[in-house]
Amino acid sequence: MKKIVFFYGPKYNFKRRLPRNRALTTISELAIYSDRKMREHTFKIQSKHSGDAAEKQEERLVIPCLVAYSEQYASISESALHSFLSFIDQFEVESLYLQNPPAHIVSQFRGLHSRVKVIKHEYKTLDIEGLKRIDREYPQVIIGQKNVKHRLLTALYPLAAGKLSKPLVLLFYGPTGVGKSETAKYLSEVVGQKLFRRQFSMFHSNEFAPYLFGGRHTGDSLAKDLMERESSVILFDEFDKPNPLFHSAFYQLFDEGVYEDRNYCAEVKNSVIICTSNYASAAEAKERLGAPLFARFDAVIGFGALSAEALGIILEKRCREAVAELTDEERAIVSERELCGSLLPLVSGGDGVRGVMRIVREKISEMLLEAALRR
Ligand SMILES: Nc1ncnc2c1ncn2[C@@H]1O[C@H](COP(=O)(O)OP(=O)(O)O)[C@@H](O)[C@H]1O
Ligand SMILES: [Mg+2]
Structure with missing residues (x-):
């Protein structure tokens, strides 16, 4: 050869x-x-x-x-x-x-x-320009999470300044549908790469073990997926869902940026790993994840429930987007002002923004159906 x-x-x-x-x-x-x-x-x-x-x-x-x-x-x-x-x-x-x-x-x-x-492969990573962009844009992208921006930027600084020899590991906690996963998606957009995302709630315990520790060489594994990843932004979504039995699998990755299983060894440096969870507080996260794993997070950032004001802004935005997608004919039936006005009293914190999106969709269908039945 x-x-x-x-x-x-x-x-x-x-x-x-x-x-x-x-x-x-x-x-x-x-x-x-x-x-x-x-x-x-x-x-x-x-x-x-x-x-x-x-x-x-x-x-x-x-x-x-x-x-x-x-x-x-x-x-x-x-x-x-x-x-x-x-x-x-x-x-x-x-x-x-x-x-x-x-x-x-x-x-x-x-x-x-x-x-x-x-x-x-050299991964593009976040730089100081990226931090400036986040500082400018974040309040418009993720509405109503005022406390998150500053904590996030502070946490990201060592990575952006090139001071880290391991990955930056962040834990996000808070209620559902308030912008945790969306923040990870936005970060990968700032870096300019496709987010690497794994939904931990999707795995059953019996398939999670070979995925984490490596099984037959023909099977999927996290180490292999990490080696193939395109992005230096990594999202472990719903990190709180799997059995605590699996926590030790992440020690070396979080400490050194190395993830090794039976068949593969992935290097994860200059990257940010974001784990999302639905814990109500940092104290609860510490208790449930256990001190050894909790101590490995570089920052633990809380997302709050969205205020009525924030939900109102998101509702307006969603109504505008939804109406823009309609045909001219449909737009004659569904006006943005009427749609938004009728829904505003209905938005509540319930399941965060997902609830808002659902009522917008439902209301539009209802208005179009009524018109169709009358025709
Ligand atoms: N604070 C927010 N501002 C704007 N959009 C939001 C906000 N929170 C959630 N969304 C939207 O709602 C959907 C679900 O949000 P996501 O970030 O996945 O929720 P979670 O906090 O459960 O991870 C996404 O489409 C996202 O764009
Ligand atoms: Mg999520």
Whole structure:
């Protein structure tokens, strides 16, 4: 092999690193090809042609450039993975490009260490300009969370100033639908990347364990997903929902920015990890998460229930957006002023902004339905 490249990072950047002037063969294609060969070979042995001298000297197929995308390690067998070098040695591979290679493969290249070129994706991260933008925009993006902005900016400062050698880890707590997840989304927008988001409430305990600790090499895992991420803003949404049994999985990630499972090791530096929760106070968070995990958060930021005034502003905004999406014909039936005016007395803190969005949708349907029935 003339060239060996290990690339750590997201697919879009890996693709840019691949040679343009060469035919690319993926390891999935190779696995299928090798399987078919094996079967033909067995068939020949069974038909007693195995002693054929010509066949023994069969030339190795030349592969100018062999490529493995992250998700393709799952397409090769466990044995091909564990003896990856012999697997590809059936062929004359000229150059090899691996995206996020699993630990079992990396360890086989120890002897070839000096010949492996390692490339790590550089993540864009928050800078001081970003903090200025947040300072300007936040009150219009997230309405009615006056106390959050200052605490958030203060917490983000060391990251933006480049003073951190580990990820910045934040815990958001507060009632539902008041802007916690939306704040994470907005931060990734400021950095200019697609948010990496995992909804922790979506996992059942029995599938969460292999996801966190790594199971078969064919399964999904957090370490693998983190390696493929496009963003330096990471959201662990509803962090309070999984069983406390899983908390220790995050110690090393929060402390050092390393997340390791059976198959993969992800590096997470210069990033912000936001965990959201519905705890009512920092004291409750500490009690439920336990002191060791709680102590690992760089800042714990409370979001309050939205005031009637804030809900009113959000209602107006939502009504404007909803009416803008209607057709001209529908707009003749639903006026923004009438819509907003009729709903204002109905907004309440209940389930935060989600409740506002629901009543706007319902009211519009009601107005359109009435007109349709009368027609
Ligand atoms: N304070 C707020 N200002 C403006 N929009 C908000 C606010 N809080 C929530 N929203 C909107 O409501 C929806 C749910 O908010 P989200 O941030 O996911 O709630 P949670 O606090 O439960 O994480 C999002 O579409 C978001 O844009
Ligand atoms: Mg949320």
